[in-house]
Amino acid sequence: MNSFKRRAREFALLCALPVFAEGAPLSGELLFDVACRACHSLGADHRVGPPLGGIARREVGSVEGYPYSEALMATGGNWTVASLAAWLTDPDRFAPNTTMKYNNELTATEIQELSEWLMAQP
Amino acid sequence: MTTPLSRRRFLQASIVSAIGGANTGKAETGSGKKILVVGAGLAGLNAASIMTRWGFDVEVIEARNRVGGRLWTLDHVPGNPEGGGNVIGADYGRTLFTAQSLGVPLRTPPATLPSDYLIGGQRILRPNWPSAVANPLPESWRGVTPERLLGKLNQNNPLLETRRWHDPSLMADDKPADKGLKALGFPEAAIQLISANNSYGNRLEDTSLMALYRVLGEFGRLSGPALALKEVTTGNMRLPEAMANQLKRPVSLGDPVLRVTQSASGVSALLASGRSVEADLAILALPIPALKRIELSLPEAQADVLQHIAYHKVVQLHCIVEAPYWREYGESGSWWTDGPLGRLFMRPIPGDHRHNLTVWINGNDCDRLNTMNEPDCEAAITTALWKLVPAAREVTTVAALVRWQPDIYAGGSWAIWAPGQANKAHELARAPAGRLFFAGEHTAEAYRGIEGAMESGERVALEALRFLS
Numbered sequence: 001m002n003s004f005k006r007r008a009r010e011f012a013l014l015c016a017l018p019v020f021a022e023g024a025p026l027s028g029e030l031l032f033d034v035a036c037r038a039c040h041s042l043g044a045d046h047r048v049g050p051p052l053g054g055i056a057r058r059e060v061g062s063v064e065g066y067p068y069s070e071a072l073m074a075t076g077g078n079w080t081v082a083s084l085a086a087w088l089t090d091p092d093r094f095a096p097n098t099t100m101k102y103n104n105e106l107t108a109t110e111i112q113e114l115s116e117w118l119m120a121q122p
Numbered sequence: 123m124t125t126p127l128s129r130r131r132f133l134q135a136s137i138v139s140a141i142g143g144a145n146t147g148k149a150e151t152g153s154g155k156k157i158l159v160v161g162a163g164l165a166g167l168n169a170a171s172i173m174t175r176w177g178f179d180v181e182v183i184e185a186r187n188r189v190g191g192r193l194w195t196l197d198h199v200p201g202n203p204e205g206g207g208n209v210i211g212a213d214y215g216r217t218l219f220t221a222q223s224l225g226v227p228l229r230t231p232p233a234t235l236p237s238d239y240l241i242g243g244q245r246i247l248r249p250n251w252p253s254a255v256a257n258p259l260p261e262s263w264r265g266v267t268p269e270r271l272l273g274k275l276n277q278n279n280p281l282l283e284t285r286r287w288h289d290p291s292l293m294a295d296d297k298p299a300d301k302g303l304k305a306l307g308f309p310e311a312a313i314q315l316i317s318a319n320n321s322y323g324n325r326l327e328d329t330s331l332m333a334l335y336r337v338l339g340e341f342g343r344l345s346g347p348a349l350a351l352k353e354v355t356t357g358n359m360r361l362p363e364a365m366a367n368q369l370k371r372p373v374s375l376g377d378p379v380l381r382v383t384q385s386a387s388g389v390s391a392l393l394a395s396g397r398s399v400e401a402d403l404a405i406l407a408l409p410i411p412a413l414k415r416i417e418l419s420l421p422e423a424q425a426d427v428l429q430h431i432a433y434h435k436v437v438q439l440h441c442i443v444e445a446p447y448w449r450e451y452g453e454s455g456s457w458w459t460d461g462p463l464g465r466l467f468m469r470p471i472p473g474d475h476r477h478n479l480t481v482w483i484n485g486n487d488c489d490r491l492n493t494m495n496e497p498d499c500e501a502a503i504t505t506a507l508w509k510l511v512p513a514a515r516e517v518t519t520v521a522a523l524v525r526w527q528p529d530i531y532a533g534g535s536w537a538i539w540a541p542g543q544a545n546k547a548h549e550l551a552r553a554p555a556g557r558l559f560f561a562g563e564h565t566a567e568a569y570r571g572i573e574g575a576m577e578s579g580e581r582v583a584l585e586a587l588r589f590l591s
Contacts, residue, residue, distance in 0.1 A: 024591055026584070034172055034584055039215035048215035092284045099343060101213065103285055103567035104581040 025109045028117020035104060035114075042121055049100065055079050056119040071095035084115040155179045157586060158391055158401035160382070160416070162373045163191025164207075164572060165561040166407030167365040168216065168579025173586060174369055181371055181399055183391065185378035185412070185531050188359075189366045192409070192532055192563075193572070195357030196440055196522050201471035201478040202357040203440050205524040206535075207572045210352040214573035216580065217361070218352070224364040227355040235448075235455030235468040235477075239268060240510060241315075243461070248454050258311035268315045268458050271308075272338065278306065281339030285568055287332055288544035295332075298541045299323065302331030318460035323538050324435055324485045333539040337570070358572070378531075381417040382406070384557045403589060405582050407561040409433065410551070411533020420555050427550040431543070431564065433527065433534020435488035439481040439503045440522040443468070446477070447513040462487050463506045479518065481507060484535075492527050499523060536571070537564035552578070559585050 039049035050066035060075050060083070061068040072095040077083065087094040088111045091102060106114065157173045159166045162184035170180045188194075194206035210217050210228070221228055239246040244256030251257055252265045259266065266274065281287050297305070299320075303313050316326065322337055323329025354360045366373045374393075381392040382404055389404045406413055410431050420428070448455045448468070455468035455477070464483035471478055481503055483491065491499045500523055508515045526535045539547070552565035561582035566574030 026587055026591060030176065030587065031584075033175070034580060034587070038219040038580075047219055048213055092286070096283050097343070099213070101285065101568040104577065104584065106584075 025107075025113055028113040028115075031106065031110055031114040032117060035102070035106065036118075052118055053121050055084070055121065069095065069097065069099045071097045072100075079119070081112075081115045081119050084118060085111050088115060156181070156388075156401040158183065158382075158389060158399055158404040159407060160379050160391065160404060161191065161407035161412070161562070162186075162189040162362065162366060162375075163407060163562070164193060164217075164362055164365075164575035165563065165565075165579040165582070166191075166405065167362050167369075168220070168576045169405050169407060169561055169583045169586070170369055170579075171220075171365055172580065172583035176587065178590075179371075180369060181401065182366070182369065182373040183377060183379055183393065183399065184373050184375050187376045189373055189375070190359045190362040191575075192526070192535065193358050193362055194524075195354075195359035196524075197357060197359075199440055199478070199521040200442055200474065200476060201469070203469075203478045203480060203522075204353075204358055205438060205440070205522065206526075207358055207575075208353065210354075210358070210572055212350045212352070214352075214569070214576070216576035217573050220365065220576070221354065221361055224361075224368065226361050226364050228352045229355045231351055231353045232470045232472050235470075237267075237269065237456040237458040237465070238454045240457055240459035240461060240463075241268070247452060258315070260309050260311070263309060263312055266312075268318070268460070271312050271316050272334065273341070274308070274312075275303075275306070275334060275338045276342040279335050279339050279342055281332075281335045282342050285339075287336040287339075288548045290545055293332060293542060293545035296542045296545070297331050298327050299329040299331045299334055300326040302334075315460060319458065319465055319484065321434065321484055323540075324432065328432070328538075328540055330539040330541045330544060332544065340570070379416050382558065383419070389557045403557040403559060403586055405559045405561055405586060407579065407582070409532055409534070409562055410537065410564060412531045413560075414533075415530065418558065420558075421553075424550050424553060424555060427547045430540075431547055431551060432538050432540065433532075434536050434538045435485055435492070435527045436524075436535040437483045437488045437491045437499070437503075437526075438522075438524040439500065439507075439520060440524065441479040441481070442519045442521050443477040443479050443514065444475075444517040444519075447511070447517055451513065453511075457510065459510070461506075463503070463510060466507075466510075479514075488525070488527060492525055496523055499525070552581075554585055554589070557589075559589075 039047050040052045041047055042051065042053040044051055046066055050063040056079065059078050061073040075095055088106065091098050091100050155178050157178050157180045159170045159180060159182040162182050166182060170182050173180045192206040196203050196205050236248055238248050239251060241256050241258065246254040246256055251267055257264050280292060286292065300313055320326050320329060322333050377393045377395045379391050379393055383390050388400055388402050391399045391404065410428050411433055414428065457466040463481060464487060467480045467482060469478045491502060494502060500520055504520060526532050552560045559582045561578040563571060563574040563578060565578045569577050
């Protein structure tokens with residue numbers, strides 16, 4: 001009771017057995033659904049975060065009526081795949097003291113997929 | 123509105139490839155589509171919802187006879203007070219969106235009445251705090267009320283600039299909170315008051331200063347309307363219930379998992395009923411004390427870390443108060459004490475003349491209470507309660523006793539981090555081990571509490587999706 005069975009050798013052996021080969025990267029659509037859509041719509045509605053539809057045509061922090069952090073507003077410019085990827089990779093570095101609280105680390109490949117997918121949304 | 127999800131496209135692209143790689147010889151579990159989720163709290167249910175949405179066959183197993191875990195609305199008590207998670211922050215995006223999507227109504231909670239103070243046995247009415255003789259704080263601190271003392275940490279909080287609270291470079295400076303506060307210039311009297319009702323460790327000496335920065339940083343980044351809290355109108359437990367109801371398979375209740383084993387091709391769980399469940403992977407969405415009850419093979423470093431993460435002790439006595447006795451005495455209704463009674467939260471019941479009173483005792487003050495049987499525990503608390511507020515006795519009924527530490531499927535209210543511990547323990551506690559994946563508020567990164575549980579369910583779903591892609 002109340003203790004793990006520490007069978008490290010058995011575990012190491014298990015891990016050495018083949019499981020799944022590394023598959024295709026998760027799609028941008030899936031990543032948006034799992035990691036973004038609770039806070040961001042692709043339409044016009046504001047959730048905890050601003051809507052992201054048409055982000056490719058917008059300046060950073062430009063959705064009317066959304067209370068962006070000063071940190072993000074100060075970055076300026078239009079969103080690009082590269083700037084979106086930089087933002088998603090490290091929000092704190094891109095805009096220190098931003099209000100976006102996303103810390104579930106995505107891989108670099110996933111961030112690229114997600115950024116490209118987001119930039120393609122109408 | 124979001125665009126419709128191309129579920130089929132994803133399944134064709136990734137799951138089918140998993141079928142080729144699995145080679146389990148078991149058609150029902152070797153498809154790459156069967157997910158076992160252990161624990162029907164918010165973390166497990168969020169993971170289950172995501173995996174179901176993306177076409178997987180998800181089976182959720184729960185030891186208790188209800189879903190919700192440490193969300194536990196006391197439905198048998200007037201006012202439906204929360205025995206567990208009670209705060210939905212305005213920035214809890216996953217929680218708010220899930221509630222909205224499932225038609226679970228939210229409301230602004232009725233305001234808890236302000237506190238007066240019982241310090242060193244002396245009663246201090248709220249307006250008198252700054253000038254009260256019994257206020258132990260030095261001159262420049264006297265205007266700060268006890269519940270706001272910890273907020274002074276935000277004057278110098280490194281986590282207002284970054285959320286990497288267990289980054290090694292930050293954790294190198296972590297220290298016991300009592301020593302850390304002293305080094306920051308907090309007077310001894312302030313440290314003692316903070317220690318009296320510390321929710322982030324069982325003793326201040328065992329509490330990580332960085333963990334306190336984390337909590338305060340969360341509040342420090344919010345301001346104005348962003349601080350507005352929400353709750354589910356009919357009780358927070360309606361949210362996990364709604365999440366469970368939209369799963370394709372009903373959650374299996376009252377059947378604890380005894381053992382989970384894994385092979386190269388899948389996992390197998392043995393339940394207390396004798397039933398076994400086979401799956402491609404298991405998501406263990408449990409508080410660590412409950413996880414420790416399951417026979418598992420884990421890497422030694424991970425097993426060791428899990429042995430040493432403590433949980434917070436909370437005892438609550440929920441009462442119904444028929445009449446606002448405090449008004450006659452010019453009192454505020456709630457109390458903040460530095461004694462064994464902890465804090466008393468008085469909250470009006472909407473549309474009712476009565477109030478919910480919650481006596482909230484935490485940390486090591488719970489130790490003696492946790493050894494008692496229920497009647498003795500209730501008697502010990504009410505004896506101190508009637509001494510503090512004698513007028514309450516005639517109009518107050520005890521409705522429910524909640525003790526989180528003796529609850530074998532919780533082991534406490536939430537994980538607490540010892541000084542320096544989160545440096546390695548936080549990452550190790552959630553590291554996938556073969557086909558075993560871990561969720562629960564203790565594994566969350568950016569949030570704590572209800573949203574932390576939701577966040578962890580999302581993170582573990584991503585890990586599972588990667589594994590099966």
